[in-house]
Amino acid sequence: MIYNSGQFGGVSGKMARSLMLAIATQPPGGADHGGLRRRRPDFPGRDRFCDDEEPGRAGQGRQMSRISHPSRRKVLGGIFGTAAIMGFLEDSNSIAAEDPGLASRFKDLSENGNSTCSAKFTESIATMPPTSRIKGSCCSPMEMKRYVEQVDGLAKYRDIAMIPTDPYDIPAGIAQKMMPYYEVQLSGAEQQAYDHAMANSEEKGPCCCQCWRWKVYGGLAKYLIHEHGFNGKQIVDVWNLSDGCGGAM
Numbered sequence: 001m002i003y004n005s006g007q008f009g010g011v012s013g014k015m016a017r018s019l020m021l022a023i024a025t026q027p028p029g030g031a032d033h034g035g036l037r038r039r040r041p042d043f044p045g046r047d048r049f050c051d052d053e054e055p056g057r058a059g060q061g062r063q064m065s066r067i068s069h070p071s072r073r074k075v076l077g078g079i080f081g082t083a084a085i086m087g088f089l090e091d092s093n094s095i096a097a098e099d100p101g102l103a104s105r106f107k108d109l110s111e112n113g114n115s116t117c118s119a120k121f122t123e124s125i126a127t128m129p130p131t132s133r134i135k136g137s138c139c140s141p142m143e144m145k146r147y148v149e150q151v152d153g154l155a156k157y158r159d160i161a162m163i164p165t166d167p168y169d170i171p172a173g174i175a176q177k178m179m180p181y182y183e184v185q186l187s188g189a190e191q192q193a194y195d196h197a198m199a200n201s202e203e204k205g206p207c208c209c210q211c212w213r214w215k216v217y218g219g220l221a222k223y224l225i226h227e228h229g230f231n232g233k234q235i236v237d238v239w240n241l242s243d244g245c246g247g248a249m
Helices: 013-024 059-068 072-098 100-111 119-127 144-157 172-183 188-200 212-228 232-241
Strands: 133-135 169-171
Touching: 100 144, 119 172, 119 212, 133 172, 144 232, 169 172, 172 212, 188 212, 188 232, 212 232
Parallel strands: none
Antiparallel strands: 133 169
């Protein structure tokens, strides 16, 4: 599970740390917070943890063993999970102090998003007013440190109007223009650039699942390759910085 800044709103630093310690040290039957990672919906088993049950043991005895003797992985996972959450809160507080405007925007987008992965939502984009916004993450909660890295990184592309400057706040008009490009047939060299991005981007594609983002950012990639001469590495950079699935890379 990944926590965003709103989940500890109004709680003192000392109390927040107590809450996190309680979460991380709950018994093995509770939620496992050892891995702060996003589960990719298009690869349901991609980041599943290994099963630590011992083969060949009776069910009841195995259950009692797991209750009585939590694995070292779970103990260490709880420790590192707590440390990661505490570090996240400290980073969030630092960012809020340095750029309160960006922190406020993060809060709004992470708490008031309208984006979903459904086919119905994808179809609805065509009828949205061009000035309306597609806001928030489509899969997992946003993470502030990563959000700031993305917004800062995308600033270098500000001269290209079709590249959204904020991957979690996209004008519907841009989405409407880029989605048709997804169906464009590229030339041989252009397709090689696109294929390179598919193989080397963090999500192995424009998004973590084939939702509206897949078509928008797939179309954007073809537009950038065909109209602006982008190569595969540049598309990888745009896709990684524009990842709107939530969570940290």
